[in-house]
Amino acid sequence: MFAILAYTVLAIILGVVITSYINIFYGFKRRVIQPIKNKKSTQTSELVYQKFKQAPGPRPWPIIGNLHLLDRYRDTPFAGFTELAKQYGDIYSLTFGHTRCLVVNNLELIREVLNENGKVMSGRPDFIRYHKLFGGERSNSLALCDWSQLQQKRRNLARRHCSPRESSSFYMKMSQIGCEEMEFWNRELKNQLIPGEPIQIKPLILKACGNMFSQYMCSQRFDYDDLEFQLIVQYFDEIFWEINQGHPMDFLPWLYPFYQRHVNKIINWSSTIRKFIMERIICHRELNIDLDEPDRDFTDALLRSLIEDKEVSRNTIIFMLEDFIGGHSAVGNLVMLVLAYIAKHQEIGERIQEEIDAITSEENRQVNLLDMNTMPYTMATIFEVLRYSSSPIVPHVATEDTVISGYGVTMGTIVFINNYVLNTSEKNWINPKEFNPLRFLEKSIDQSPKSTDGSDSGIESDKVKLQLRKNIPHFLPFSIGKRTCIGQNLVRGFGFLVLVNILQRYNVSSNDLSTIKISPESLALPANCFPLVLTPRNSI
Numbered sequence: 001m002f003a004i005l006a007y008t009v010l011a012i013i014l015g016v017v018i019t020s021y022i023n024i025f026y027g028f029k030r031r032v033i034q035p036i037k038n039k040k041s042t043q044t045s046e047l048v049y050q051k052f053k054q055a056p057g058p059r060p061w062p063i064i065g066n067l068h069l070l071d072r073y074r075d076t077p078f079a080g081f082t083e084l085a086k087q088y089g090d091i092y093s094l095t096f097g098h099t100r101c102l103v104v105n106n107l108e109l110i111r112e113v114l115n116e117n118g119k120v121m122s123g124r125p126d127f128i129r130y131h132k133l134f135g136g137e138r139s140n141s142l143a144l145c146d147w148s149q150l151q152q153k154r155r156n157l158a159r160r161h162c163s164p165r166e167s168s169s170f171y172m173k174m175s176q177i178g179c180e181e182m183e184f185w186n187r188e189l190k191n192q193l194i195p196g197e198p199i200q201i202k203p204l205i206l207k208a209c210g211n212m213f214s215q216y217m218c219s220q221r222f223d224y225d226d227l228e229f230q231l232i233v234q235y236f237d238e239i240f241w242e243i244n245q246g247h248p249m250d251f252l253p254w255l256y257p258f259y260q261r262h263v264n265k266i267i268n269w270s271s272t273i274r275k276f277i278m279e280r281i282i283c284h285r286e287l288n289i290d291l292d293e294p295d296r297d298f299t300d301a302l303l304r305s306l307i308e309d310k311e312v313s314r315n316t317i318i319f320m321l322e323d324f325i326g327g328h329s330a331v332g333n334l335v336m337l338v339l340a341y342i343a344k345h346q347e348i349g350e351r352i353q354e355e356i357d358a359i360t361s362e363e364n365r366q367v368n369l370l371d372m373n374t375m376p377y378t379m380a381t382i383f384e385v386l387r388y389s390s391s392p393i394v395p396h397v398a399t400e401d402t403v404i405s406g407y408g409v410t411m412g413t414i415v416f417i418n419n420y421v422l423n424t425s426e427k428n429w430i431n432p433k434e435f436n437p438l439r440f441l442e443k444s445i446d447q448s449p450k451s452t453d454g455s456d457s458g459i460e461s462d463k464v465k466l467q468l469r470k471n472i473p474h475f476l477p478f479s480i481g482k483r484t485c486i487g488q489n490l491v492r493g494f495g496f497l498v499l500v501n502i503l504q505r506y507n508v509s510s511n512d513l514s515t516i517k518i519s520p521e522s523l524a525l526p527a528n529c530f531p532l533v534l535t536p537r538n539s540i
């Protein structure tokens with residue numbers, strides 16, 4: 001009896017392994033057939049079909065494919081991809097579980113994928129976690145859905161409000177909201193701060209960012225001691241961390257039952273957030289919308305589109321608000337990282353404070369968004385954090401068979417865009433391992449003598465005025481192409497305001513630098529991260 005059972009189990013395991021291998025091997029070997037112009041033919045329209053091999057790569061194993069190759073790089077998969085590129089070249093294929101993957105490791109290839117082939121490379125992976133985070137359906141999410149007409153519509157709807165142009169009325173609104181919120185923030189901090197003692201500052205920064213986003217998009221702010229608000233800010237932060245982590249379940253979905261508790265936690269975070277958005281924001285706004293008046297904010301624009309456009313559903317707008325309000329976690333985590341690097345390199349904080357003081361000392365005022373262009377070192381520090389943390393670009397998926405750099409890419413292939421290699425390569429940066437904001441600065445074109453009215457706040461180094469380097473082709477923190485980040489102006493604007501308003505009033509340091517643990521390849525910090533010491537500046 002026992003022997004029969006053992007043989008049956010063995011036969012099942014063998015059957016699973018063989019089926020898995022056949023499946024993986026088929027994906028590994030499959031060629032892509034694409035039409036090309038017939039060079040011999042005199043008729044320009046005549047097409048012939050050519051078979052394209054997939055990019056080279058290691059032979060996959062049954063069940064796991066090539067996942068074992070990244071075992072050493074669990075926390076730094078893109079460093080692993082960079083290592084593998086030394087063996088297989090700048091473009092290579094892998095198999096994770098049963099899924100074919102392509103990794104591209106230089107700027108030309110990245111452009112070929114995201115710009116030239118954007119139309120067929122704009123899907124997203126079908127991970128279970130992505131569905132669970134968005135009410136069971138990842139197409140509800142702007143960042144995790146496949147490309148579609150609805151997505152185009154959602155992006156257009158969001159663009160005006162969520163990508164405010166410099167000196168537009170939306171930009172000025174952002175500035176005002178950010179500055180006012182930092183006044184609330186400062187009062188709250190004073191209540192909590194014990195001089196010289198470290199403070200867990202992350203929740204407070206996230207609440208400030210959360211309020212900036214909800215005021216900007218929904219004209220609504222919440223008290224810092226509002227328990228529901230505190231909870232959703234915390235849950236958004238948990239989700240930001242979660243989304244930035246890889247998970248074995250993504251490529252081995254049969255592990256799902258073993259991670260049921262984790263998945264339930266994710267479902268609870270996102271459903272609590274949605275309930276909050278529904279009850280505390282949308283419900284009473286729906287009653288008050290006046291279609292004859294211009295839109296006050298993003299929520300008005302969404303509610304208007306709900307009434308005017310049959311394709312837009314209530315779900316669409318709830319999830320869009322969730323996506324965009326949730327952007328505050330990215331900004332909060334980014335600011336925390338900047339503060340961490342300032343705690344590690346005190347001279348960086350001092351140089352930012354020099355820029356702040358040059359602007360504010362005469363007029364004794366808050367820094368606002370109009371000051372951003374005269375604070376190049378501050379912006380360079382934010383960019384250096386973006387470079388140094390090298391936040392990964394969300395993976396893309398080929399929605400049709402296509403060809404990249406002469407290699408066939410089969411439909412469903414997940415494409416990893418290795419921007420880590422761009423950010424860390426000695427070909428692109430001098431001494432890339434060094435944290436140095438100056439790399440984002442260059443001599444100012446305007447070398448006019450420094451004005452004497454105190455308004456010139458440009459950092460001077462050996463009497464040379466510096467300005468921010470713009471359009472560095474290999475620096476792509478927000479990606480390029482069809483699915484580029486919609487929130488980048490909000491990141492720059494609100495991130496800048498939070499940072500300068502903190503440094504205007506406080507010196508930032510740490511009593512124990514060893515507590516500052518920063519994971520490479522990620523902007524996300526754990527919800528419970530390091531404390532910092534905020535010391536009021538003498539001049540304030």
Ligand code: HEM
Nearest residue numbers: 142143324327330334393394478479483484485486487491
């Ligand atoms: C430091 C902060 C941020 C960084 C580094 C960042 C970076 C990125 C990157 C790399 C992508 C993927 C682009 C691609 O797949 O090619 C992306 C997508 C996206 N981001 Fe951001 N982002 C940040 C903050 C924000 C904020 C604050 C918002 C909204 C308020 C936002 C909204 C979005 C959306 C909606 C997408 C999806 C666009 C699409 O797939 O069509 N992001 N972001």
